[in-house]
Amino acid sequence: MGVSKSDAIIIVGGGAFGLSTALHLSRKGYTNVAVFERDDHIPPRYSAANDLNKIVRAEYEDPFYTELTIQAIAEWKTPLFAPHFHQAGFLHCVSGDAPQKAIDTLNRFRASAERDAQIKPHVSSLDGEADIRQIAWQLDGPLPGWNGYFNRFDGYAHSANALAAVYRATQGAGVRFFLGEQGAVDEIVYVSTVNGRNCAGIRTKNGQFHSAALVIVAAGAGAGRLVPQLGQQVVAKSWSVAHVHLTDNETSRLRGIPVTYARDLGFFFEPDPKTNLLKLCPMGGGYINTDPKTGVSHSPGTLSDSAFIPEEDETQIRKLLAHTLPSLADRPLVKRSLCWFADTNDSDFIIDYVPDMGSSLMLLSGDSGHGFKMFPIVGSWVTDLLEASDDKQSLVRWRWKQPNAKAGQDWGGDVSWRLGASKELSSIMPRKASKL
Ligand SMILES: Cc1cc2nc3c(=O)[nH]c(=O)nc-3n(C[C@H](O)[C@H](O)[C@H](O)COP(=O)(O)OP(=O)(O)OC[C@H]3O[C@@H](n4cnc5c(N)ncnc54)[C@H](O)[C@@H]3O)c2cc1C
Structure with a gap:
């Protein structure tokens, strides 16, 4: 377990995966959480979820995702999400x-x-x-x-309105938001350690450095620019x-x-x-x-x-x-x-630490065009990983894969x-x- 409840956690991206993470972190008592989003408002225009609606269908060919969607639908019926689920x-x-x-x-x-x-x-x-x-x-x-x-x-969910509702709820719960110029992340900042390098924080487009014990990149289609180590995984x-x-x-x-x-x-x-x-x-x-x-x-x-x-x-x-x-x-x-x-080419999400960074950089990516239905529960996968005693993603299918493994x-x-x-x-x- 890398971070304590009061350590600084930065989430890059105020879309579906980032906001859900902010919600679950604040519900679990993490008190020093900040979201950085490059647009100047939420729902962000760059988010794939800034939309009138997304399908919420439970049947998948793969029973693993069927089970998750059944859990998500139960959450869609709770007070924060229910006004946006039809x-x-x-x-x-x-x-x-x-x-x-x-x-x-x-x-x-x-x-x-x-x-x-x-x-x-x-x-x-x-x-x-x-x-x-x-x-x-x-x-x-x-x-x-x-x-x-x-x-x-x-059924379906009104995705833009659901994002807005979780933005308001997390802001009310003390999550800080940096938007626009202040929120556009230019680079992940690393420091050298005896074991290699760790993530030390982020630098925004306006030149500001923000340090954090953990940076969680939830940048949707923008992940590859910030974490080039991803290669062709995404x-x-x-x-x-x-x-x-x-x-x-x-x-x-x-x-x-x-x-x-x-x-x-x-x-x-x-x-x-x-x-x-x-x-x-x-x-x-x-x-x-x-x-x-x-x-x-x-x-x-x-x-x-x-x-x-x-x-x-x-x-x-x-x-x-x-x-x-x-x-x-x-x-x-x-x-x-x-x-x-x-x-991703197998359509599985990636919910894992970036390797060899001492659990200081996490990636939420690979939504593969079917992630919004999971909006109410995505953040719980992050808190599960944070609480794993060995810092390991227990679900092999959501682990970081070798870049270029399936290139071509x-x-x-x-x-x-x-x-x-x-x-x-x-x-x-x-x-x-x-x-x-
Ligand atoms: C046409 C279409 C239809 C879809 N239909 C469905 C559907 O019916 N059902 C379903 O479940 N899912 C659907 N999806 C998928 C769903 O929209 C995504 O799974 C979900 O939005 C992924 O969330 P995310 O947070 O990973 O990315 P996003 O929601 O795209 O959010 C990423 C955020 O990161 C921000 N960002 C990126 N780079 C930076 C940076 N450097 N600094 C700061 N912020 C940054 C972006 O501005 C953006 O706001 C659909 C997607 C598309 C494109």
């Missing part, structure tokens, strides 16, 4: 054109849901449009060949997000629809009643931004580089709408962006639920208007 159900299908890989994945998810005694009673099969309209009459499109299942145990990757702006009546009509997901096309959520935005995400292999010198993918430095979606994703979103809500299929898509996350593999295809290969950001960037 157990609207998960309508999980494939369309009639789906490739075999999507069908197989759907079937494994269904089998997982039916295997679990807690989830099973909430699951029903959907065989065609009539069954689907029994669940969501509002889906008045042709739903060609759609089939799958409905799981009432699942790949900064993005997926497209876009919205349709509805009228009040349209929002009202769609109230209560489940998360609607076609594995081969994409998914959408109940519209947000405050903004009237219907959020849509296409399915695909995602986009990476590889530095040719190192072979490591980083998220772009500015938000404007991600303020678009590629044409192929727009086409797919419109196809999804044509199948389900055809009156919206030709409407403008607004608030388009690429949303960046930290991917196709990161899009390794995990069965990912459909399609990743493309480089440079190949999809819209051409800038000529200045001539």
Whole structure:
């Protein structure tokens, strides 16, 4: 056990993993915790979780994550989180054109849901449009060949609002926040010791040094820049997000629809009643931004580089709408962006100390695009690790892996639920208007 309850602990990143960690540390009585976030407000615009909604579905092909999500859902129903959790159900299908890989994945998810005694009673099969309209009459499109299942145990969380709630709660509990210029961490600072080097703290963009007994890097897709030792263990990757702006009546009509997901096309959520935005995400292999010198993918430095979606994703979103809500299929898509996350090739998180640093530097990363549902419990994994008598991550799958161990593999295809290969950001960037 490296740190005492009064030692200085710095968390880098005020997104989902960082805020959850701040919450659990303060609940466990750690009194000297500070969060450094490069944006000047929380929810931060750079956080993958700064969004209207994220799916909270319990069935995973891997029962390990199913069990964790069941725990997380129980926490989503507690007072701090409950206002942001909506157990609207998960309508999980494939369309009639789906490739075999999507069908197989759907079937494994269904089998997982039916295997679990807690989830099973909430699951029903959907065989065609009539069954689907029994669940969501509002889906008045042709739903060609759609089939799958409905799981009432699942739903979604309003992720930006959940981040804001935990920010307020932790601030109230004495966690200090450094935002914007003061919070943007430029580098991890190391000191030499007889055993090598330890982490001594951080330096922010404005040149300030902050010392700490423990630095926890929870920087999402930005982790590789701060901890280059990560190498290709983590790949900064993005997926497209876009919205349709509805009228009040349209929002009202769609109230209560489940998360609607076609594995081969994409998914959408109940519209947000405050903004009237219907959020849509296409399915695909995602986009990476590889530095040719190192072979490591980083998220772009500015938000404007991600303020678009590629044409192929727009086409797919419109196809999804044509199948389900055809009156919206030709409407403008607004608030388009690429949303960046930290991917590992086995889709496992990394919750571990950086090796050979005397337990002074911890990394929370590799959310792999499925981490937000765990928001209420992520921080408990950190306090478990802090309290481990041997300073070791007991879960092998969450340990730091040897950098470059699996370099050169196709990161899009390794995990069965990912459909399609990743493309480089440079190949999809819209051409800038000529200045001539
Ligand atoms: C399109 C999309 C859809 C998703 N859908 C789902 C879903 O349906 N269900 C689900 O469970 N999960 C989903 N996710 C994944 C979820 O959003 C992530 O798992 C989660 O946000 C990861 O949390 P994080 O804290 O690791 O990273 P983030 O939430 O991205 O936070 C990282 C924070 O670190 C800050 N930071 C980075 N570098 C620095 C620095 N140098 N100094 C200071 N601060 C820094 C950033 O500004 C950011 O605020 C989705 C992700 C994407 C992209």
